[in-house]
């Protein structure tokens with residue numbers, strides 16, 4: 001079989017950047033769970049949510065169906081946003097509204113903190129919360145830089161508290177179906193992946209979301225990291241899971257075309273190439289000015305191809321001419337994505353976090369998985385700014 005001889009290939013222009021010493025690490029492939037109506041923990045865990053913006057609105061809707069977690073308090077520097085989120089809560093106590101993170105962290109009854117602020121605040125709030133004795137669920141990206149991730153990992157080690165990163169696709173039935181196909185359907189090693197986020201403009205917030213004097217962080221590069229952090233982080237984390245190897249080198253072009261409704265200095269287009277320790281290559285493209293054009297995420301493996309698009313997970317088997325044909329080649333498959341029952345991963349990630357707090361699971365995805373994604377995000381910024389290939393070890 002071709003994949004038996006598969007070894008790290010030479011990438012033109014990327015030789016000499018071997019990722020020696022970077023160990024492969026296993027990611028659990030979890031079976032898709034049907035959302036349960038029965039509480040799966042020994043008690044309810046009390047959560048304080050920091051950052052009551054757009055993402056928090058979505059998360060509160062999800063948490064309304066998660067019996068294992070009670071939304072006990074909300075925190076935001078813009079008071080009316082806390083009120084909006086509190087009004088959405090359908091179960092449990094009336095949440096307390098707290099303007100300062102420090103005051104939230106002093107609430108002894110809170111078991112955990114959910115961090116839903118801009119990306120540049122993830123590091124400081126995560127560390128403060130861990131040091132206040134709280135478990136933390138933090139939105140993606142884990143932080144802006146690998147150095148920040150290392151600081152956070154240090155705090156997890158010091159405090160013994162749990163940290164789970166909000167890459168919700170790790171809990172989505174659809175992505176579990178994808179990983180299952182690649183792991184268990186004779187496709188062999190992933191050679192190359194071709195992944196895209198070509199979308200219309202990022203959401204333009206309503207006037208009261210960012211009153212005069214407050215910045216819309218998403219449009220500012222040093223607060224958001226730009227398009228690869230904002231959109232790319234999702235599929236890049238999925239690819240890290242699928243490929244199950246460490247990124248070793250990154251090249252990228254990205255910048256600001258500014259064909260959008262608001263003036264920005266955060267990147268709005270990017271191309272990123274990643275080489276993994278096991279030889280797999282990822283090609284990511286993202287922009288915020290695609291009005292209708294479509295591209296499908298594709299994983300090219302030794303024995304076939306997996307593609308997600310048009311509501312279907314397509315598996316096509318084949319080998320190049322000259323490679324001995326398998327005698328029993330599996331049938332091609334088109335699996336409707338709707339058959340991956342229910343779970344988007346949004347509420348499942350919180351059920352999982354609650355089970356972790358209950359000692360029944362480990363946080364997933366954990367801080368090391370969060371950092372692996374940030375290695376690619378930050379590496380892509382360095383590569384684009386410095387016009388050179390970045391060895392991941394340079395990032396610290």
Ligand SMILES: NC(=O)c1ccc[n+]([C@@H]2O[C@H](COP(=O)([O-])OP(=O)(O)OC[C@H]3O[C@@H](n4cnc5c(N)ncnc54)[C@H](O)[C@@H]3O)[C@@H](O)[C@H]2O)c1
Nearest residue numbers: 051052053054055056075076077078116117118119139140
């Ligand atoms: N996983 C996903 O699918 C997904 C989707 C969207 C956004 N996100 C992530 O969620 C996070 C928030 O994104 P958003 O779209 O909700 O942004 P947003 O700007 O709508 O909300 C952020 C909120 O944080 C508040 N805030 C700012 N500084 C604060 C402070 N010091 N203390 C308390 N609150 C403070 C702001 O007032 C605002 O209400 C980002 O990290 C983003 O990357 C994830």
